[in-house]
Amino acid sequence: MTQQPLRIVACQNFKGGTAKTTTVISIAHCLVRHGKKVLIVDLDAQGSVGVSLGVEAEYGLYDLLIDNRTLSDCLIEARPNLFCLLADQSLAACETLLVAQPRREEILKRRLSGLSEIFADLDVVFIDCSPSLSILSQNALVYADELLIPISMDYLSMVGANHVFDNLGMIEEYFEKKLKIAGIIPTFFDKRVNMSKEVLSALQDRYGSLVLPPVRIDTKLKQASSARKTIFEFNEKSRAGLDYLQICEELFP
Numbered sequence: 422m423t424q425q426p427l428r429i430v431a432c433q434n435f436k437g438g439t440a441k442t443t444t445v446i447s448i449a450h451c452l453v454r455h456g457k458k459v460l461i462v463d464l465d466a467q468g469s470v471g472v473s474l475g476v477e478a479e480y481g482l483y484d485l486l487i488d489n490r491t492l493s494d495c496l497i498e499a500r501p502n503l504f505c506l507l508a509d510q511s512l513a514a515c516e517t518l519l520v521a522q523p524r525r526e527e528i529l530k531r532r533l534s535g536l537s538e539i540f541a542d543l544d545v546v547f548i549d550c551s552p553s554l555s556i557l558s559q560n561a562l563v564y565a566d567e568l569l570i571p572i573s574m575d576y577l578s579m580v581g582a583n584h585v586f587d588n589l590g591m592i593e594e595y596f597e598k599k600l601k602i603a604g605i606i607p608t609f610f611d612k613r614v615n616m617s618k619e620v621l622s623a624l625q626d627r628y629g630s631l632v633l634p635p636v637r638i639d640t641k642l643k644q645a646s647s648a649r650k651t652i653f654e655f656n657e658k659s660r661a662g663l664d665y666l667q668i669c670e671e672l673f674p
């Protein structure tokens with residue numbers, strides 16, 4: 422079987438708590454279970470990727486970006502074939518340190534350029550962004566080829582997504598690149614709640630076929646991350662497990 426080209430997908434919404442981290446971890450682990458090799462890059466100083474997967478690393482993204490540690494020093498394998506570059510609070514200092522650097526929006530791309538030498542057969546890189554328009558978020562867009570936007574079923578989340586689109590336009594113009602919108606994921610969908618149905622239909626009117634099937638509200642996701650498990654380890658037949666599987670099949674046929 423021929424190796425497909427590496428896909429680099431950033432997950433972004435400038436509103437907090439729209440399920441960016443949950444989406445990255447769930448889709449990444451779903452792909453791994455289907456035989457793919459995946460890397461998650463955590464660009465958020467909250468460090469939720471490591472916490473949710475129950476893993477720690479001696480070195481992480483801060484060491485790679487600021488302290489010039491090698492990429493192989495900073496990578497960990499959280500599950501077989503699921504690799505991570507983790508973040509922690511130290512990453513918060515990155516913003517201030519990066520401000521003074523030349524071409525500061527391209528640092529992540531430069532520091533990850535050796536990835537293909539470490540893994541010839543990597544299938545996907547996911548970048549879990551923080552809910553802010555930071556230098557690190559700009560780095561994600563400069564490095565990525567595709568963008569995934571989780572939108573929770575409320576008005577502010579749609580506003581946060583609009584800001585992502587506005588910023589995307591600026592990045593595309595300035596860096597003369599085009600990012601593909603891989604998809605918009607309606608999250609925390611609850612069919613009993615009018616607001617959910619209203620926001621979903623507004624998204625479908627506005628973005629048409631870019632809107633992926635919704636992820637239903639499911640407390641098992643919270644329980645899974647407290648147990649340091651992905652939804653597929655915790656309960657693959659749960660609503661969220663089934664919904665993320667369907668999304669995964671649409672995004673990675």
Ligand SMILES: Nc1ncnc2c1ncn2[C@@H]1O[C@H](COP(=O)(O)OP(=O)(O)OP(=O)(O)O)[C@@H](O)[C@H]1O
Nearest residue numbers: 437438439440441442443552609637638639642643
């Ligand atoms: N479909 C869902 N149903 C119920 N709870 C969910 C769902 N998706 C995510 N959650 C829970 O909501 C919380 C926020 O999710 P998550 O951390 O993925 O959001 P985020 O967008 O990454 O947040 P931040 O902006 O802070 O990085 C977590 O506790 C997660 O377990």
Ligand SMILES: [Mg+2]
Nearest residue numbers: 441442465469
């Ligand atoms: Mg997050």
